[in-house]
Amino acid sequence: MENLFSLNGKVALVTGGGRGLGEAIATALAEYGADVALAGRTLPDLEDVATRLRALGRRSQAFQVDVTRVESIERLAKEVVAAFGRIDILVNNAGLNIIKCALDVTEEDWDRILDTNLKGTFFCCQAVGRVMVAQNHGRIVNIASQMAKVGWYKRSAYCASKGGVAQLTKVLAVEWAQNNVTVNAVAPTFIETQMTAKMFEDEQFRQSVLDRIPLGRLGKPKDVAAAVIYLASEAGDLVTGSTLLVDGGWTAW
Helix, strand or coil: CCCCCCCCCCEEEEECCCCHHHHHHHHHHHHCCCEEEEEECCHHHHHHHHHHHHCCCCCEEEEECCCCCHHHHHHHHHHHHHHHCCCCEEEECCCCCCCECHHHCCHHHHHHHHHHHHHHHHHHHHHHHHHHHHHCCEEEEEECCHHHCCCCCCEHHHHHHHHHHHHHHHHHHHHHHHHCEEEEEEEECCECCCCCCCHHHCHHHHHHHHCCCCCCCCECHHHHHHHHHHHHCHHHCCCCCCEEEECCCHHHC
16 A cells, blocks of 8 residues: 655645644654755754754755744745745644633733734745645644633633634635645644643642543654644545544543
8 A cells, every 4th residue: 555644755834843842743744754844933943953854864944934923924935935846734833822810811911822823823824825725735734722622721812722723724624625725733632842841840730631631641742743744644635624633532521
C-alpha cells in the first residue's frame, strides 16, 4: 500500500514554530518529508529549529511575523512563496492564554487573546488561502483546544477564542472545498511542554486535570503532531471542516 502519510515535495508553514507544540509539529512535518517555513515573533528560537530541520535534509527558513497585524501576515505569505515557491500546508499554531477569573479579565487581556488566537488564525488562513486557492490545492490545520468544546476555570477569553477557531474552520472548509483546500482543526487537551511545566508543578491542579482524562495521562506534543500529519497528508483527503479532539477522552464524559 502506498504511503498515504508521506509529505515529500510539500511546503509547510507553521506559525508559533519556535518552541513547544509548534516545534514538535514542524519537526514531524519535516520527518514526513515536507520543507518547513517557521514563523513567529522571536527569530533566534525559530532559527534554532530551522537549523535542526535542515539537518534532516529539508529546506527550512525562519520568518518573523506578528499574527495580530494583518500587514505582517500578508508580508509573511509573500515571503514564504518567494522563498519556497508555494505553500501546501498551513498550521496555525500561534496562540496565547492569560489565566484569570472572568470577573478580572480586562479589555486588554481579551483583545490580546482574541487578536492572537482568533483574528490571527483567520487572517493567516485568508492570506495563505489565497495562495492555495490559486494552486487549487492546500491543507490548513488550525490548532484549537478541547476548550472549544468545554469550559474550564479562569479561561473565559481563551475558550471563546478557541470556540471561534472551531466555527471558523467549518466556514472556510465549506468556502474552499471547490478549490481542493481542506480546512480542519486539532483540539488538544492539556499538553506537557516547557510552557506548561510550571503550571503542572501544582500537584493538586495536575491531579484535577488527570481526573478528567479517562486515558489517565496528559498529552504530549507528539500526540498533536501525529494528528496534524494525518490531516495534512493524503490520508486525510476526504476530511474537511472537522475538529479532531486529541483529549484522552475528556470531552467523552
